[in-house]
Amino acid sequence: MGRKRGPSGFYSTELHHFGHHRRYNRLVGRDHAVLAGDFVGSWVLLSRLSGVSAGLSLGSEAAPSGNNGVVRQRQTMAEMLAKLAAAAGRGDAQAQFHLGQCYHTGAGGVAPDPAIALEWYRRAAAAGHARASLVLGTLHHQGLLGLPVGLAEAHRWYEAAAASEPTAAFNAGLLCRQGGWEGAPTAAGSDAGDAAAARWFRVAAEHGFAPAQYALGCALEEGRGVDVDDAEAEAWLAKAAAQVRNVRKQRSAKKCAA
Numbered sequence: 001m002g003r004k005r006g007p008s009g010f011y012s013t014e015l016h017h018f019g020h021h022r023r024y025n026r027l028v029g030r031d032h033a034v035l036a037g038d039f040v041g042s043w044v045l046l047s048r049l050s051g052v053s054a055g056l057s058l059g060s061e062a063a064p065s066g067n068n069g070v071v072r073q074r075q076t077m078a079e080m081l082a083k084l085a086a087a088a089g090r091g092d093a094q095a096q097f098h099l100g101q102c103y104h105t106g107a108g109g110v111a112p113d114p115a116i117a118l119e120w121y122r123r124a125a126a127a128g129h130a131r132a133s134l135v136l137g138t139l140h141h142q143g144l145l146g147l148p149v150g151l152a153e154a155h156r157w158y159e160a161a162a163a164s165e166p167t168a169a170f171n172a173g174l175l176c177r178q179g180g181w182e183g184a185p186t187a188a189g190s191d192a193g194d195a196a197a198a199r200w201f202r203v204a205a206e207h208g209f210a211p212a213q214y215a216l217g218c219a220l221e222e223g224r225g226v227d228v229d230d231a232e233a234e235a236w237l238a239k240a241a242a243q244v245r246n247v248r249k250q251r252s253a254k255k256c257a258a
Helices: 022-028 033-043 052-056 067-089 093-104 115-126 132-142 151-161 166-178 192-208 212-224 230-257
Strands: none
Touching: 022 132, 033 067, 093 115, 093 132, 115 132, 132 151, 132 166, 132 212, 166 212, 192 212, 212 230
């Protein structure tokens, strides 16, 4: 494995310095808040749970305003939830996942119930639903919904989701780099932990996940878990930077249109 070079700053706190890298700075410019925010957001709970609100909303078919409209809306919501529950009961993994979201967030007028939410998430994950595995990994990672923090369990769920959920692969890499949990490659900061982290970062980077592209680029430049490769490091950092520029451009366009 190539010699390790001085850290770029990113790994000194694992989460705080995304964007504070000389080559990355040159590629993307001075404003790194967009990608920095995305990076931190990839580590915390996947709480956006998109799909519940959209899946249960009435949209353009909403009932008229007024008391009759409210009653009709409640009836429609109840009907949709009944159909969702029926599909989940038949073993539909997507329905199981969305039903878990309902009990997690209270969407659709459901009374939040952590135990029921976890049960449906687990059923969906057992049926191969990658997003459910990702959510379970993050819940164990953060100790949410009444669960104790369990990094080994979190890593197990991240690994199950990693093939199709780049956030899961990235988080698995961060856990390997952190080390110190039962089943971890080795202690924090070890060569084996760094190598495992780099492998997971690559999985997520190849799925187009910008934080992983940045992390892999830094690892390649520093020789952390991989051989030093300036050319490949430059390529991954450029990919991450391009995504930042695109997000910034889209946000600017929205502001101009508002």
